[in-house]
Amino acid sequence: MLRYLIDLANAITMVGLLCSSIALYFALAGHIELAVGAALWAVLADHLDGAVARRARNRPPDMAKMGKSLDGFADIIYGAVLPAIILVQLNGASVVSFFVATALLLAGAIRLSYFANFGKSDDGRFFGVPLSYDIPLMAALILVQPLMPSGTFLLAVNTVFALLCVAHVASVRVPSPNRAMYLAITLFAVTASTILVQRGMI
Template sequence: MLKYLWDPANAITAGGLVFSSASLFLAFSEHLELSVSVALWAVLSDHLDGIVAARTGNRDPDIAKMGKSLDGFADMIYGAVLPAAIIIQLSHASLLALITSTVLLVAGAVRLSYFANFGKSADGRFFGLPLSYDIPVMAAAFVVRPLFPSELFVTLTLGLFLVLAGLHVSSIRVSSPNAATYVAITIFALAASTILASRALD
């Protein structure tokens, strides 16, 4: 099985899983800003593996098939499991956090299952909001966290992720990222990761 990880794109996906694991550890250790900072690197890995896969010539079909499945599991972990863990820790395992995290996990599983079976729409757009938006949204929320009272921030964050869960399984159509979008996401992820890490380590 491990031989499939020698493929550059699959190796990057596996690297993203390492970042997700580190982020989960930090979340459970109550270092939430560092957790979100590291999670952004899982997002970057997810974007990079697709670019590398598309540019790898003569890629073995079995390796590509393995990579597609691996990428789906990685998406579930960083796109739904990680935000759910951060939400639970952020609200000190409140009842609303249980509801929010459960809804988010179910929506994430449904969203990814639909995409795995039916793919994009005929015009090349995604049905429902991709899970890759969750961690950047979480990062943006944590960047502005100092502007809000603690209890209000928790309430707003939980509400925001309930909305995101609904968008994941909605009928909206979202365009696939283009080169400019990838550049913007990369710049945001690097900047937000630096801000959150610096704040946490001060």
């Protein structure tokens, strides 16, 4: 089964999973800035593997099938499991974080299951907000954390992710990223991860 990783797109997905594993380790160890910094690279890998897969010529169907499954697992880990763990850590395992984290995991599983079976809408848009929005939003909140009172920060994090849980399964159509959006995501991820890693190393 390891032969399926020879495929470039699948190999990139595995790199993203490695970044997610590193992020999970840091999150569980309480190093939130380092966790989010590593997770941003998982987001970039997720965007890159799709672009590589779409441009691959004569890609064997079995490679594509394996890649689709790998991508789904990568999405649920960095898009739902990791943010849920970070939420619990930030809130000191409070009751509120339990409910928000649980809702995030359930919403993520429902959304990915729907997407795996039905895909995008006829006009190429996503149904519901993709899970790839979660980590960049978490990064933005962590970046502004020093400017916010502790209580305000936790309220903002919990509120944003509670709303995201609804948005993930809502009947809204979200445009697929274009080149400008991919560039913006890449620049933000690289810049934010650099700042967060530097902050986390202090």
